Amino acid sequence: EIVMTQSPATLSVSPGERATLSCRASQSIRSNLAWYQQKPGQAPRLFIYEASTRATGIPARFSGSGSGTEFTLTISSLQSEDFAVYYCQQYNNWQTFGQGTKVEVK
Amino acid sequence: EVQLVESGGGLVQPGRSLRLSCAAAGFTFSDYTMYWVRQAPGKGLEWVSGITWNSADKGYSESVRGRVTISRDNAENRLYLEMNSLRVEDTALYYCAKAGAGFLDSWGQGTLVTVSS
Numbered sequence: 165e166i167v168m169t170q171s172p173a174t175l176s177v178s179p180g181e182r183a184t185l186s187c188r189a190s191q192s193i194r195s196n197l198a199w200y201q202q203k204p205g206q207a208p209r210l211f212i213y214e215a216s217t218r219a220t221g222i223p224a225r226f227s228g229s230g231s232g233t234e235f236t237l238t239i240s241s242l243q244s245e246d247f248a249v250y251y252c253q254q255y256n257n258w259q260t261f262g263q264g265t266k267v268e269v270k
Numbered sequence: 271e272v273q274l275v276e277s278g279g280g281l282v283q284p285g286r287s288l289r290l291s292c293a294a295a296g297f298t299f300s301d302y303t304m305y306w307v308r309q310a311p312g313k314g315l316e317w318v319s320g321i322t323w324n325s326a327d328k329g330y331s332e333s334v335r336g337r338v339t340i341s342r343d344n345a346e347n348r349l350y351l352e353m354n355s356l357r358v359e360d361t362a363l364y365y366c367a368k369a370g371a372g373f374l375d376s377w378g379q380g381t382l383v384t385v386s387s
Contacts, residue, residue, distance in 0.1 A: 165332055198373035213373040251315050255372030258329040259317040
């Protein structure tokens with residue numbers, strides 16, 4: 165089973181600042197990686213797929229990069245609605261989720 | 271608009287069984303691989319099981335393999351998860367999700383399963 169490791173567990177950022185979230189796979193998953201945002205009491209929402217493609221309606225301040233085993237989600241200028249938990253997920257071999265990164269207000 | 275509505279959750283004793291259901295609408299259900307994902311209270315997301323469009327291939331996480339069976343009825347647009355020998359650690363909100371080439375592009379709101387004596 166492919167293990168996904170996210171870092172950091174918590175990221176404290178001020179509004180308007182840049183946030184960089186990392187995700188590592190235990191083996192190569194090519195570009196079969198997605199990022200999801202989840203807010204309290206809500207279902208997860210797809211943000212990025214194929215490592216770097218934004219889902220419908222996702223603002224351009226969100227960008228994804230990477231391939232193989234190392235991936236990054238960057239939020240260029242944090243808005244109030246961006247504070248949430250973000251999960252990476254591999255879908256190269258069925259699925260596995262990372263443990264999540266909570267982006268909180270500094 | 272894609273709609274996924276889960277049902278069948280509830281309070282169940284350890285060792286008992288439960289069958290979850292997911293009603294799908296707003297898309298051609300029979301064209302898509304479907305998944306179950308769960309989230310224990312205050313914890314992260316965990317993939318549980320997946321099934322291809324024609325039921326030819328099914329996958330299970332190590333934590334549930336041998337105790338859980340996924341199935342689907344394409345004529346009724348329904349996804350199922352049969353869970354046996356339930357454990358306290360199976361307590362979670364269970365989401366049904368539609369896959370778009372592997373990633374999950376639509377999610378239901380979940381059904382809560384509580385395993386407790």
